[in-house]
Amino acid sequence: MLPVSSRINKIRDILAQKGIDALLVSDEKNIYYLTGFPWGFRLLIPLDGESTLFVHSVNYEAAKYAIRDAAGLRIELIRVGEKWGQKIISVIGGGGFKAVGFDRISATEYARIRDSLRSLNLECLEEAIWSLRKVKDEFELTLIRRAAELTRRGMIKAFEVIRPGLMEWEVAAEIEYEMRRLGSSGVAFDTIVCSGPESAFPHGGFGERKIEEGDLVVVDIGAKYRGYCADMTRTFIVGKPSEKQKELYDIVRRAQRLAIKHVRSGVRAKDIDEAAREYIAGRGYGEYFVHSLGHGVGLDVHEPPTIGPTSEEVLSCGNIITIEPGIYIPGFGGIRIEDTVLVLEDKATNLTEISEGEELIS
Ligand code: ZN
Ligand code: ZN
Numbered sequence: 001m002l003p004v005s006s007r008i009n010k011i012r013d014i015l016a017q018k019g020i021d022a023l024l025v026s027d028e029k030n031i032y033y034l035t036g037f038p039w040g041f042r043l044l045i046p047l048d049g050e051s052t053l054f055v056h057s058v059n060y061e062a063a064k065y066a067i068r069d070a071a072g073l074r075i076e077l078i079r080v081g082e083k084w085g086q087k088i089i090s091v092i093g094g095g096g097f098k099a100v101g102f103d104r105i106s107a108t109e110y111a112r113i114r115d116s117l118r119s120l121n122l123e124c125l126e127e128a129i130w131s132l133r134k135v136k137d138e139f140e141l142t143l144i145r146r147a148a149e150l151t152r153r154g155m156i157k158a159f160e161v162i163r164p165g166l167m168e169w170e171v172a173a174e175i176e177y178e179m180r181r182l183g184s185s186g187v188a189f190d191t192i193v194c195s196g197p198e199s200a201f202p203h204g205g206f207g208e209r210k211i212e213e214g215d216l217v218v219v220d221i222g223a224k225y226r227g228y229c230a231d232m233t234r235t236f237i238v239g240k241p242s243e244k245q246k247e248l249y250d251i252v253r254r255a256q257r258l259a260i261k262h263v264r265s266g267v268r269a270k271d272i273d274e275a276a277r278e279y280i281a282g283r284g285y286g287e288y289f290v291h292s293l294g295h296g297v298g299l300d301v302h303e304p305p306t307i308g309p310t311s312e313e314v315l316s317c318g319n320i321i322t323i324e325p326g327i328y329i330p331g332f333g334g335i336r337i338e339d340t341v342l343v344l345e346d347k348a349t350n351l352t353e354i355s356e357g358e359e360l361i362s
Contacts, residue, residue, distance in 0.1 A: 002036040003139055004070060007132060008045060014128045015047050021097035022046040023125060024088070027104045029299040030129055032227060035073060037066040042088055044095075052076050052091055054084070085109065089116045101125035130304045134296060135318040140228060141342065144298070144320055147188070147230040148340050148351035150223035154179040155234055155354065158193070158221070162236050164213045168193040171219070172207060179223040188222030188229035188301040199235070200334040202291055202326060213239040216333035222301055229301040231322050232352040233338035248285070248327050248335050255279045255325040256337045259293060263323070263341060263348035269311040276325045277309065285327045294322040297340055319343040320351075 011023055011034065023045045025031050031040035035053055039062065042054040054076045055063040063075050076091065078084045092100060092113065099121040102110075114122060136144065157178035162171055172191040179187070190204075195217040198205030204220070211217060220233040235252075237245050259276040273293040280289045292308030297320045305313035307321055315321070324338030341348040 003137060004034060004036050005072070007034055008051065008072070010132055011045055011129075012047055014125065014131075015045075015101065018101070018123070018125070018128075020047075020099045020101045020123060020125070022092070022095060023101045023103075024092065024105070025103050025129075026109075027129075029227075030103050030133075033129075033133060033299060035067060035070065037063050038227065039063070041078065041084065044088075044091060046095055046097070050074050054078055054088060054091075056080075056084075085112050089113055092120070093117055099123060101128075103129050133298055134304055135316060136298065136320055136342075137318070140298065141318075141320075143226050143228040144230060144340075144342075145351055147184070147223050147225040147228050148232075150179045150182055150184045150225060151221055151230040151232045151340075152352050152354065153182055154184075154221050154223060155219065155232055155352075158219045158234070159236070162211060162217055162219075162238065164211055164215075164238055166211050168195055168205070168207045168209050168211065171211070171217075175219070175221055179221075184223035184225060185227075186224045188224045188231060192218065192220035192233075194218045194220075194334075195238075197331055197333055200328040200330050200332065202328055202334065202336065211238060214242070216245060216335060218334055218336055220336065220338065227299050229297050229299070230340045230352060231297050231301055231324075231338060232340060233324060233326075233336045234354070235335040235337060244332075245335075248329075251280060251283045251285060252325055252327055252335045252337050256323055256339070259323045259325065260339070260341060260348050260350065263315065263321070263343055264346050265315055265317045265343055267315050269305050269307045269313040269315060269321075270309055272315075272323070273308050273311065276323075280325060280327065288327045288329055289325060290328055291324075291326065294324050294338075296321055315343045317343060317345055323348075 025043040039059040044052045154175040161174045171193045192204035194205045195215045199216045199218045215238045217236040222231045255276040262272045294307035296303040326336030328334035339352045
């Protein structure tokens with residue numbers, strides 16, 4: 001059972017602390033996090049009393065079913081053709097609130113609420129919600145571990161199938177089929193299988209290249225399990241690696257291991273980034289490491305905390321982050337190695353580890 005009531009209580013603590021009377025939640029993932037229902041439209045949590053989950057007619061029956069046991073949560077139906085903006089404003093207006101927080105809102109909706117309820121203070125509380133979502137509870141960790149295991153299995157499949165003559169999309173299909181077959185509820189992001197010179201594009205190529213002998217192949221994948229994501233990258237060398245490929249692979253591998261060793265509660269995210277960045281720069285490839293070292297993972301595949309040079313974050317127990325150094329040389333190719341890790345008191349647990357014997361370099 002999703003621990004939503006304890007999450008809503010934490011939201012109320014934040015509201016009380018900040019002197020805000022209610023929170024209007026618009027982000028779908030935040031609504032899911034706070035209610036257990038994935039298709040909510042808006043959620044209004046007052047400091048005291050019942051919360052209101054706004055749902056469109058199309059999701060009404062599913063909402064009733066999903067939150068049948070949730071105490072203190074009522075459903076407000078938005079009928080087909082009904083003006084939802086007015087409905088939300090009238091519920092907020094009826095609450096007699098002086099200050100209402102929001103997570104993420106369009107400029108149009110912000111202006112509409114402000115113009116209709118002129119004495120209302122609107123305050124952004126997006127960061128406060130992230131402060132909860134960044135620290136995963138036991139329930140979430142179970143789901144993320146499962147997503148990570150499905151992702152590992154997808155990567156092992158990639159290792160089995162990659163060979164010269166195969167199209168990138170065929171490899172992607174095999175990986176996604178494997179993850180789906182084992183219970184994944186979808187992919188956390190579009191599968192990246194990127195070979196040859198195009199592997200130098202960190203976000204992937206076009207998926208239409210035929211894999212050739214001697215290629216570097218970057219495979220960046222993530223399974224999803226009950227809303228939660230995992231994220232993992234391995235780089236394969238097809239056939240016998242060249243000296244240069246071996247050198248680059250070794251640098252990225254060592255940088256990644258070094259960074260993971262730095263991960264623990266209380267450490268600054270930018271110090272972890274710096275450890276990997278300095279190592280790669282020391283080996284002469286600093287200018288080719290063109291992205292941050294990592295990011296948080298949860299209901300979103302990219303979420304706080306960011307692990308980068310300008311990050312102000314300090315890690316704490318229960319954070320789930322990626323560690324993904326890379327070197328990308330235009331015209332030559334790229335290498336990235338990425339794992340999803342759990343931050344603990346004095347170390348990290350790697351959730352997408354592949355044991356030494358299965359080392360994914362072909
Ligand atoms: Zn990734
Ligand atoms: Zn990533």
